[in-house]
Amino acid sequence: MAVKDFALPDLGEGLTESELVSWKVAVGEEVRLNQIIAEVETAKALVELPAPYDGRVSRLYVEPGVTVAVGEPIVAFEVGAPEGATGAGGPEVQEAAPATAAAEAPEPTLVGYGARADSGSRPVRRPRPGLSGPAPDRTPEPALAGSSAPAAVTAPAASVLTAERPLAAPPVRKLARERGIDLATIRGTGERGHITRQDLDRASAPAAVTAPSPGGATAPATLPSAADEVRIPIRGVRKATADAMVRSAAVPQATVFLTVDVTPTMELIGRLRAHPASSEARPGLLAVVGKACTIAIARTPELNSRWDDENQEIVQYRRVHLGIAAATPRGLLVPVVRDAQSLSLADLAVAIRELAETARAGRTAPSALTGGTMTITNVGVFGVDAGTPLLTPGEAAILALGATRRQPWEHDGAIALRDVMTLALSFDHRIVDGEQASRFLADLGRILSDPASVIAMV
Template sequence: MTTMTDTSNAARFREFKMPDVGEGLTEAEILKWFVQPGDTVTDGQVVCEVETAKAAVELPIPFDGVVHELRFGEGTTVDVGQVIIAVDVAPGGGDVAAASAPASAPAPAAEPEDEAPKGRTPVLVGYGVAESSTKRRARKGTEAAPAAASVAIQGEMNGHGTSAVPAAPAVTAVSAVSGTRPLAKPPVRKLAKDLGIDLATVSPTGAGGVITREDVHAAATPAPVPAPAPVRAEVPAPTPAPAQAPAVVASTGARETRIPVKGVRKAIAQAMVGSAFTAPHVTEFVTVDVTRTMKLVAELKEDKEMAGVRVNPLLIIAKALLVAIKRHPEVNAAWDEANQEIVQKHYVNLGIAAATPRGLIVPNIKDAHEQTLPQLAASLGELVSTAREGRTSPAAMAGGTVTITNVGVFGVDTGTPILNPGESAILAVGAIKLQPWVHKGKVKPRQVTTLALSFDHRLVDGELGSKVLADVAAILEQPKRLITWA
């Protein structure tokens, strides 16, 4: 009888774990709590803002209740899968002292913590919104909080690699009986198909019930089924919520300052080292007269078809690169180390390196090759605006194929950019300056810039890289080629 009372009391408390808010990210820093113990929360309400190696993201809670405990303070880095908040989902129904157990304690057998609640579909953040018998529309999650600071199209290059998420405690596979589609990423689905494994029969161990590669391999070689976790007979009292720790700041001594490497800056360092020492970089340069391009930019600003969108030299440069890729599609590729294959891509997700208050990010325009000039201008404007406000999502920074980095905004002539991991090429654009130039046999003042193209020599040989760079330069020198070559 006592056991039943304790279990019922324990069921009052729900724990919300740090989800994988990106693609395989393993940790996130809690930037700010929007709730405190005793506050009432509702399904879909944002409870905190976290920063990953890719972006700042707001986390909504997937159930109603009263906040019982915050497990970590602001400024704390938390691993994916750790409990960050406990919520009393039945306030007034019993002794509040009987709180949920710490994250290390086993979950009740009646409702495993890592299993999606009934009526929910696991998503990147929590489990989404519960279904309603009245078929009401589900609440929508709020957008990420804006960061009040400026943004510039950046001159460095940053890559955002992915890393494997540590396996969570095993949960029961429910796909075979529920009829729902098992949760797995495309590479995992391909692996299962190659091994002849039905994903509906695989027990997921990834966060949010996602099937991992290890799960598929385990299913291919069956292992003894572990005994179920015992029902928790007694629930320990809660520990006081930790004091809100300040974010880690730089420590300054008499002669030097030490700045902790974390978040986006840590990801930049890791990705750049990985890219520089994995892909054999080659960089080629060309200096070009862009006077006609600057005249075209001025004319487009007055064109009614371009009303409401921002027109600048970067727009024409982006379009020129897309045309060059169309003429030489072999440059748009990736190196598959695992399978020792070159993957040629028939789409262009055009990355634009941008400097933000949280560090360098590289969001990309999906299927940029299909966009008209006005559409491309609108996409560039939205990309920069979103980055400026700190609302760039991890999905917007994934899947890039080639990148442009504009060092010219800093007055720099050019540079030797490092490839975004997984991409084949990156184009650096220098400052556009009035310089003496031989034009029609005479030295005249002309608008001139220098372009630099870095490429992966495993994918792109010198001839191909030179042709792509020469095409971009030719279009910027004679913009009418946008029509004749497109």
């Protein structure tokens, strides 16, 4: 029976690493081809990995919470005829094939990932301390007699993290190095004896010191400790967002604002939702603004462009791929509506709703999060009146919608209560001048304050 390693596949869109979120299988478990074996989180989406073989899981190289490079083995399978199969010459035991030999053989096609290129070379594997040795022993540790509180336990000898090293996740090891703590001196209180951040906090907490009191006596004083801190690893969507914002900050950006009476648009939305023809689509303000953007872009195409620094060119797009910023439990995602300029208002509303629901469920495919040409973000849903949005890298403009508020406003020569909203447009000043940005925003405001004016624009 041969042993084959399965490496983290290239999930596309230039992603080079992913975090293993959870295993759906255990060592010794029989799996079938395309059975889901793990969930990984890329910088853009949560992705399910299917099994590449029929076989038995013989080893899990990586524990949940660890970031893995594309091409790095994450699991090993026993595949082929069972060991001890009887042949013509009697019982025969087939030794496990070396991992390198298994890697050289072409792997079957993975659903959604495409066939692996038969390059004849193996991707470089980054060594991970402690992730060598036999498969992990998943037998629960017995509780210590007479103890009702969690107690430190000793790691089993047959652990995936070898007994020669203290049990600790990579982030904990890094924190220990930063604090100068020898993990060999710490007794772990985590599962199977793992050393946790709390164990490090207890070990590094300073002892109480004495400080002189006004009367000359000494009184105990406590210094701030690491226990007062909460450290959150930077990875996944947060890491991708941070990287994107650093790149965005390198672009010369400017922002223009416009406050608009959107009462006619809100009345139009009410009529559309009540109309049988659009009752299922239920278009909202975001869909109307998106449609208005495609109309305004046709009059100011500079907003639908990108800067090509390598070739020293401005690349202007003929089609509008509209990014819709969505707040999700995993962080900010920007799924893209392809060819928004060719969609009806009803179709655009459905597309936006479906993308937002998929993003919040954490099931957006990485390909759906790239290729946008302009972005809309609705900060008004959080009760914010206005903001200065930062550009999505590679785009020339981003529009932020503020909250729609009922407030006194000049209307037909008198003061009346109207629905008012502030628009904020940030733009790449290398591509777009203030005149072009202002003209685009004025067109947008004209459509939202008087939807019938579209007739004069198209």
